[in-house]
Amino acid sequence: MVLNKFSLKNKNILITGAAGSLGLEHSIALLNVGAKVIMTDIDLLKLNKNKVELLKKNKKFQLLCFKMDVSSESSVKKVLKNLKKKKFKIDVLINNACLNPKFDNKFKNNNTALEKFSLKNWEREIKVGLTGAFICSKIFGNYMKKNKTGGVIINIASEYSVVTPDHRIYSKNNFKPITYPVIKTGLIGLTKYLATYWIDKGIRCNAFSPGGVKENQNREFLTKVKKLIPMKRMANKNEYHSVIQFLCSDASSYLNGQNILMDGGRSIW
Numbered sequence: 001m002v003l004n005k006f007s008l009k010n011k012n013i014l015i016t017g018a019a020g021s022l023g024l025e026h027s028i029a030l031l032n033v034g035a036k037v038i039m040t041d042i043d044l045l046k047l048n049k050n051k052v053e054l055l056k057k058n059k060k061f062q063l064l065c066f067k068m069d070v071s072s073e074s075s076v077k078k079v080l081k082n083l084k085k086k087k088f089k090i091d092v093l094i095n096n097a098c099l100n101p102k103f104d105n106k107f108k109n110n111n112t113a114l115e116k117f118s119l120k121n122w123e124r125e126i127k128v129g130l131t132g133a134f135i136c137s138k139i140f141g142n143y144m145k146k147n148k149t150g151g152v153i154i155n156i157a158s159e160y161s162v163v164t165p166d167h168r169i170y171s172k173n174n175f176k177p178i179t180y181p182v183i184k185t186g187l188i189g190l191t192k193y194l195a196t197y198w199i200d201k202g203i204r205c206n207a208f209s210p211g212g213v214k215e216n217q218n219r220e221f222l223t224k225v226k227k228l229i230p231m232k233r234m235a236n237k238n239e240y241h242s243v244i245q246f247l248c249s250d251a252s253s254y255l256n257g258q259n260i261l262m263d264g265g266r267s268i269w
């Protein structure tokens with residue numbers, strides 16, 4: 001019998017920040033190939049809206065939704081308790097939640113210049129993007145240890161885990177916050193640690209670093225960013241489906257501790 005190594009049937013995959021733009025896309029990618037997806041987010045309203053839309057697309061999609069704040073141990077433990085009650089194991093954890101300001105016309109936060117960047121914001125953002133990934137990995141990774149078939153942890157980093165934001169593409173005072181590359185670079189350290197820590201229990205860990213996705217960014221930003229990318233465009237939302245499927249599946253069984261960068265070539269020049 002030839003096993004389909006890309007199949008995600010019988011895999012339960014928990015994703016954080018699943019109400020957001022890419023969290024939803026990653027969920028679609030996984031549901032499309034038969035995974036059961038546990039979608040979690042701090043924003044339950046948006047999460048439930050996503051659920052309705054997904055079930056409209058395909059009523060056979062298998063998904064569960066939970067409100068979960070990744071920066072709160074008690075909130076994460078509550079979800080784990082719920083899953084245990086349902087005798088639901090977790091095969092894959094995707095640490096995706098992050099505070100990720102979008103550079104569209106609504107973006108008005110002018111406190112992102114380093115000189116004005118408050119300690120409060122620094123701590124708030126690190127708490128979600130980095131501490132949140134630590135909390136979820138600790139709690140769900142410990143639960144995964146009981147699986148006979150091991151598990152996978154995927155940390156969603158960014159091209160800014162490899163290069164730093166080019167400040168020239170952001171408009172005056174609306175810089176990409178300093179926390180963002182700090183969090184994303186930190187996630188690579190977390191990835192390497194986790195890739196070795198539970199490897200005797202069959203738990204692998206990798207990071208995925210997407211390049212920027214085209215949404216409703218303002219024209220000025222788009223013109224500048226395109227010049228930095230050899231492919232002269234930002235990514236389409238659905239261009240990350242296949243890499244997420246690969247990283248979650250047995251097709252990537254010998255990949256461990258790596259940072260997969262998919263950035264249209266931006267980082268090579």
Ligand SMILES: NC(=O)c1ccc[n+]([C@@H]2O[C@H](COP(=O)([O-])OP(=O)(O)OC[C@H]3O[C@@H](n4cnc5c(N)ncnc54)[C@H](O)[C@@H]3O)[C@@H](O)[C@H]2O)c1
Nearest residue numbers: 017019020021022023042069070096097098100158212213
């Ligand atoms: N969109 C991009 O262009 C892009 C590029 C590279 C990397 N990424 C990374 O991909 C991930 C998703 O990005 P996105 O663009 O979908 O962001 P998004 O802002 O659209 O979604 C983030 C989600 O995280 C949730 N969230 C915020 N705080 C939370 C908390 N404490 N607990 C749980 N959930 C919380 C939000 O409610 C939101 O639904 C992020 O890690 C981001 O850094 C995005």
